[in-house]
Amino acid sequence: MQPIEPDAPVTNEPTLSATDSVPPAQRGSEGPDPAGTKPAAEDGAEAVEGYERFSMETMATPGADLGFPESLEGLRDIGEASFGPPPEPPPPGVAEAILGPDDRTKITNTTVYPYRAIASLLIVARDNSAWIGTGWFIGPKTLITAGHCVFIKNSGVPGRDGWVKSIKVIPGRNGATMPFGSAVSTNFKSSTAWTVNGNANHDYGAIVLTTPLGNAVGSFGFGVYSDADLLATTANISGYPGDKPSGTQWFHARKVTSVNPLKVFYDIDTAGGQSGAPVWRVIGNDRIAIAVHAYGGSTANSGTRITAAVHANLVAWKV
Amino acid sequence: MPLISGKVVDEQGRPVAGARVFISRSPGPVPDTALMTGEDGSFTLSAPAAGEYEITSATDEQSAKANVDVSGEHHEVELRVK
Numbered sequence: 314m315q316p317i318e319p320d321a322p323v324t325n326e327p328t329l330s331a332t333d334s335v336p337p338a339q340r341g342s343e344g345p346d347p348a349g350t351k352p353a354a355e356d357g358a359e360a361v362e363g364y365e366r367f368s369m370e371t372m373a374t375p376g377a378d379l380g381f382p383e384s385l386e387g388l389r390d391i392g393e394a395s396f397g398p399p400p401e402p403p404p405p406g407v408a409e410a411i412l413g414p415d416d417r418t419k420i421t422n423t424t425v426y427p428y429r430a431i432a433s434l435l436i437v438a439r440d441n442s443a444w445i446g447t448g449w450f451i452g453p454k455t456l457i458t459a460g461h462c463v464f465i466k467n468s469g470v471p472g473r474d475g476w477v478k479s480i481k482v483i484p485g486r487n488g489a490t491m492p493f494g495s496a497v498s499t500n501f502k503s504s505t506a507w508t509v510n511g512n513a514n515h516d517y518g519a520i521v522l523t524t525p526l527g528n529a530v531g532s533f534g535f536g537v538y539s540d541a542d543l544l545a546t547t548a549n550i551s552g553y554p555g556d557k558p559s560g561t562q563w564f565h566a567r568k569v570t571s572v573n574p575l576k577v578f579y580d581i582d583t584a585g586g587q588s589g590a591p592v593w594r595v596i597g598n599d600r601i602a603i604a605v606h607a608y609g610g611s612t613a614n615s616g617t618r619i620t621a622a623v624h625a626n627l628v629a630w631k632v
Numbered sequence: 633m634p635l636i637s638g639k640v641v642d643e644q645g646r647p648v649a650g651a652r653v654f655i656s657r658s659p660g661p662v663p664d665t666a667l668m669t670g671e672d673g674s675f676t677l678s679a680p681a682a683g684e685y686e687i688t689s690a691t692d693e694q695s696a697k698a699n700v701d702v703s704g705e706h707h708e709v710e711l712r713v714k
Contacts, residue, residue: 436665442667442670442676443667443668443670444665444666444667444668445652445665445666445668446665459663459664459665461663461665462665467633467678468678469633469634469635469678470676470678513661516663554666555653555654555666555688555690556652556654556656556688556690556695557690558692559652559691559692583664584654584656584664584666584688585652585653585654585655585656585665585666585688586652586664586665586666587664588663588664606664607663607664608662608663608664609655609658609661609662609664610660610661614664615661
């Protein structure tokens with residue numbers, strides 16, 4: 314029997330294939346009326362109204378008497394000066410998706426790029442259970458999301474596993490407002506490693522529409538980057554968390570904390586409903602996805618890294 | 633796969649439909665999705681590993697949390713939003 318190629322694409326529609334070459338980044342599109350797009354800050358975090366990025370700088374002058382105490386005993390963490398005493402840490406082995414203080418910021422204007430290219434997903438699974446998630450446009454008719462948003466695996470619930478029945482896509486949703494309308498899809502893509510083996514390292518997928526909603530909202534680019542490059546990157550995430558008012562989009566940005574060949578880790582706050590959100594970097598005016606947010610974890614949340622194989626599938630799925 | 637099932641109810645014990653339910657604390661990584669309760673307020677979530685979980689339910693006005701010690705195959709919990 315031939316071994317399964319992990320990123321071999323699979324679909325509930327006719328199949329495509331992947332290659333292993335390292336590709337140049339795919340650029341996205343701001344869509345119509347790009348005047349509303351704000352440039353990012355120098356550190357690569359999006360300039361979101363109301364969002365304050367915490368940063369630390371060294372201010373020592375060589376040779377100066379800085380007045381440090383002789384003993385460090387009893388000194389508190391500098392973070393308390395700005396944020397107060399730290400919260401009670403979770404017991405060992407306990408994972409939280411909100412890491413430290415919750416400093417997510419609501420996107421108040423979802424009609425501008427890139428936020429309008431991010432969609433609220435309403436998912437109906439095979440057993441008719443209803444779920445929420447997040448997706449993002451890479452082309453007029455294609456959104457990328459987590460594999461577990463399009464194919465449920467190893468749920469343990471009778472009748473739930475398999476391709477979901479349908480997904481309603483609402484780009485730029487803002488509460489009850491759907492500024493670009495919505496569309497329902499029954500055409501999904503994912504990787505063999507996810508659908509056959511439930512391998513969380515290959516947890517990504519696509520939603521294909523019959524209506525080119527992406528023409529109205531723009532699209533994200535996506536790229537493959539080295540470990541060193543990613544570790545120097547500020548990652549932005551925006552999506553639709555279930556712990557906030559229904560259908561509101563929330564943003565956060567932090568430096569990538571670690572990577573492995575297949576995943577990117579970050580201490581960016583997320584909550585259930587943000588599965589599938591884009592993890593992106595800003596290069597000039599381009600918004601380039603580096604991962605697909607998928608899991609809440611113990612010390613960092615994580616996304617499926619855009620590798621050469623993932624990139625190839627995204628290119629193949631893009632319509 | 634261990635399961636956590638239950639109902640979301642209001643302060644009078646009536647089922648709450650359309651509440652978002654998700655795992656907010658877990659022994660390991662979990663998918664960042666959220667389930668929406670049906671008309672009877674019920675939900676069933678997968679718990680990938682044994683250990684302590686916190687389940688959160690939220691509507692636009694109310695919320696509730698519950699801790700579940702997953703050690704067997706099936707666990708029941710009630711989330712009373714307020």
